[in-house]
Amino acid sequence: xxxxxxxxxxxxxxxxxxxxxxxxxxxxxxxxxxxxxxxxxxxxxxxxxxxxxxxxxxxxxxxxxxxxxxxxxxxxxxxxxxxxxxxxxxxxxxxxxxxxxxxxxxxxxxxxxxxxxxxxxxxxxxxxxxxxxxxxxxxxxxxxxxxxxxxxxxxxxxxxxxxxxxxxxxxxxxxxxxxxxxxxxxxxxxxxxxxxxxxxxxxxxxxxxxxxxxxxxxxxxxxxxxxxxxxxxxxxxxxxxxxxxxxxxxxxxxxxxxxxxxxxxxxxxxxxxxxxxxxxxxxxxxxxxxxxxxxxxxxx
Numbered sequence: 001x002x003x004x005x006x007x008x009x010x011x012x013x014x015x016x017x018x019x020x021x022x023x024x025x026x027x028x029x030x031x032x033x034x035x036x037x038x039x040x041x042x043x044x045x046x047x048x049x050x051x052x053x054x055x056x057x058x059x060x061x062x063x064x065x066x067x068x069x070x071x072x073x074x075x076x077x078x079x080x081x082x083x084x085x086x087x088x089x090x091x092x093x094x095x096x097x098x099x100x101x102x103x104x105x106x107x108x109x110x111x112x113x114x115x116x117x118x119x120x121x122x123x124x125x126x127x128x129x130x131x132x133x134x135x136x137x138x139x140x141x142x143x144x145x146x147x148x149x150x151x152x153x154x155x156x157x158x159x160x161x162x163x164x165x166x167x168x169x170x171x172x173x174x175x176x177x178x179x180x181x182x183x184x185x186x187x188x189x190x191x192x193x194x195x196x197x198x199x200x201x202x203x204x205x206x207x208x209x210x211x212x213x214x215x216x217x218x219x220x221x222x223x224x225x226x227x228x229x230x231x232x233x234x235x236x237x238x239x240x241x242x243x244x245x246x247x248x249x250x251x252x253x254x255x256x257x258x259x260x261x262x263x264x265x266x267x268x269x270x271x272x273x274x275x276x277x278x279x280x281x282x283x284x285x286x287x288x289x290x291x292x293x294x295x296x297x298x299x300x
Contacts (some may be wrong), residue, residue, distance in 0.1 A: 028239060028249055028258050030278075030292040035260065038288045039075050042067075045283035046231070047088040047099070047132070050273035050299060056281045057096060058269075058288065059085045066098070069288060071275050083107060083115070084152060087132035087231070087269070090299065091139065099130035099143060102152055104159065106130050106143065106168070118172055126159035127166075132187055132231055132269075134300055137194040139170035140216050142178070144185040144199065165199055167216045178218045179210070187232035187242065187269075189300045198240060200229035207232075207242065225254045231269025231283075235297045243267040247282060262289060272297020 043062035050056050056069045057078060065080035066088070079085075083100030085107070090096055096109040104127040106119040120126065129150065133143035144165055147158045165179035165188070179185065184203025190196060190212065197218060200207045205228040211220035229242035238252030246267055247260040264284035273281050277296045282289040 026237070026257075027294050028235070029260070030294050033292040035262065035282075036290045038069060038073075038290055040287040042286050042288070044268070044285060045288055046086050046268045048231075048269055048271035048273070048281050048283050049088040049090055049096070050271055050277070050281075051090050051096075052094065054273050054275045054277060056271060056273035057088055057090075058281070058283050059088065059098075061086055064102075066096075069273070069281065069290075071273075079109070079113060084150070087130070087143070089133050089135050089141075091135050097133060097135065097141065099133055101129040101131070101150060104129055106133075106141075108172075119168065119175055122160060122166065122175060122177065126155075128158050128160050128163060134188045134190045134197070136170075136190060136212070136216075137192070139172075141168040141172075142166070142188055142190065142197060143168070144188050146184045146186055146202070163203075165218075169216060176216070178216065182208075187229040189232050189234050189240070191234065191238070192236070192298050192300070198224060198232065198234070200227075200232055200242065202228035202230060202244075204228065207240070223254075225250050225256070230266070233270045233272060233280075233297060234300055235272065235293070235295045237295045239295070241270050241280070243270055243282070247280070260291060272299075 042060040046059045048058040054071045066078045066082045068076040068078050084102035085098040085100045087099040094111050098107040100107045105117050108116045128145045128147040131144045146163045162180045164177045167178045168175045182201045186202040187200035197210045207224045209222050209224045210218040233241045240250045242248045246262045249258040262284045267284040269283045
């Protein structure tokens with residue numbers, strides 16, 4: 001497979017923004033680490049996810065493309081067009097799953113770039129626009145379906161009556177709505193043991209935790225923190241990373257422990273990547289950023 005290189009790389013530009021932290025909490029950012037601007041020139045970056053080697057795939061949705069920041073620090077184009085992909089996530093078999101909202105679909109993209117449209121409707125109606133997703137250890141997939149009117153759509157109103165959270169069974173044949181009481185769910189991530197799911201209600205400015213039942217349904221809804229988020233991720237210590245105005249980090253109890261300032265108008269999403277999974281990648285408006293962390297991240 002060949003990739004086309006893009007000449008907009010700005011490697012290792014150290015940005016004059018770092019982070020603030022609560023000294024009473026364990027460190028998350030490596031001491032002395034600075035935020036690096038890796039590349040810019042995009043229209044709006046989103047959906048980062050790392051493959052098994054640590055290469056980070058992310059989307060430039062207005063330009064309809066999926067990009068890669070490789071572990072050798074090269075910027076590559078993986079796919080263009082890309083169905084206006086937004087959120088991305090890799091499964092255990094190396095398939096890249098994409099919330100492709102050009103036609104309100106959920107895609108499975110094989111390593112050879114073969115696209116399989118897995119979902120496009122719920123109860124015979126289009127989804128509002130699959131936005132972000134998390135793949136559970138058993139292969140089940142949770143995804144959010146908020147409504148953001150897109151210029152490439154013909155419709156102007158919500159196809160679904162609810163902005164919900166959905167669960168696709170591991171056999172990828174059955175989809176159910178598992179949360180229907182949120183205002184505008186967006187970011188989503190689960191714990192590596194598959195027992196807890198976090199959903200950010202960006203419309204209500206809240207993030208909630210749920211217990212995951214064996215059948216994939218959700219239970220025991222609890223307020224995690226009074227902050228919504230666009231995208232989100234989690235490290236192996238259970239710290240939750242929320243986005244929007246920079247990146248705000250909470251410990252597993254819901255207490256804020258650090259804040260990463262990012263010199264962009266909006267930080268849309270985050271993931272861990274790099275060969276050692278100790279780099280936090282931030283897709284923020286027109287740029288891609290990175291900062292080194294102490295604790296390994298998860299693939300979520």
